[in-house]
Amino acid sequence: MSVSVQLEDFDVGAEITALSAGRTDIGAVVTFTGLVRSTAGGQDISDMELEHYPGMTEKSLAKIEAEASTRWSLQASRIIHRYGKLLPGAKIVMVATASPHRGDAFESAEFIMDYLKSRAPFWKKEGTAGGGKWVDARDADEEALDRWD
Amino acid sequence: MKVLYFAWVRERIGLPREDIETNAATVAELVTELRAREERYDLAFSDMDVVRVALDQELSELGASLVGVREVAFFPPVTGG
Numbered sequence A: 001m002s003v004s005v006q007l008e009d010f011d012v013g014a015e016i017t018a019l020s021a022g023r024t025d026i027g028a029v030v031t032f033t034g035l036v037r038s039t040a041g042g043q044d045i046s047d048m049e050l051e052h053y054p055g056m057t058e059k060s061l062a063k064i065e066a067e068a069s070t071r072w073s074l075q076a077s078r079i080i081h082r083y084g085k086l087l088p089g090a091k092i093v094m095v096a097t098a099s100p101h102r103g104d105a106f107e108s109a110e111f112i113m114d115y116l117k118s119r120a121p122f123w124k125k126e127g128t129a130g131g132g133k134w135v136d137a138r139d140a141d142e143e144a145l146d147r148w149d
Numbered sequence B: 001m002k003v004l005y006f007a008w009v010r011e012r013i014g015l016p017r018e019d020i021e022t023n024a025a026t027v028a029e030l031v032t033e034l035r036a037r038e039e040r041y042d043l044a045f046s047d048m049d050v051v052r053v054a055l056d057q058e059l060s061e062l063g064a065s066l067v068g069v070r071e072v073a074f075f076p077p078v079t080g081g
Helices: A012-020 A056-071 A102-119 A139-143 B007-013 B027-037 B039-044
Strands: A002-006 A028-035 A047-052 A076-082 A084-086 A091-099 A122-128 A131-134 B002-005 B017-019 B052-055 B058-060 B071-075
Touching: A002 A056, A012 A028, A012 A076, A012 A091, A028 A102, A056 A076, A056 A102, A076 A102, A091 A102, A102 A139, B002 B007, B007 B039, B007 B071, B027 B039
Parallel strands: A002 A076, B002 B071
Antiparallel strands: A028 A091, A047 A084, A047 A122, A076 A091, A122 A131, B002 B017, B052 B058, B052 B071
């Protein structure tokens, strides 16, 4: 289990390799990667600025990861979330989960992403022709948590 | 007490953090105190439905007590991922 909040890009393949290095008990690794889109709500996006709350961010991600490992049989997990200025196409976030069988890996990865979106202190500001615009939180993201109750 | 602001709350108030001397017993009282200070605070906290609060880096509520709290943060609903 580990969490990184960083400016730098990351390599998904290298992360998967590291997650299962030296182990033969892992049967499934699921990864989710979130990317910056070039449009939002019909508007062109030139860049995305991600702000976070140093300290609380790392704690909240570690808490979500720990909660996932109590609910599913996880052998390893990894969360990477970037901050700073990102261009369309850039990777924003990666969640990887490893378990003996795929069911636990799939479900726990979704659980971590759902909680991350509604609980981890990150804020996105989209660069548009009309200037920077803070992204509004979506009700659907909050509602996505209900299925895990 | 250390008070931090993020995203548009930070922009409206015009600073990321400050040290505040307060006798406010709850988050709501602190907000009332800040709003009375200056217009930029009043503007930032005009709709508390879209402001979230964390106490010592844990999500909390407006009605929560500030007793023993060292760090308060105000920010909009989060939009990471």
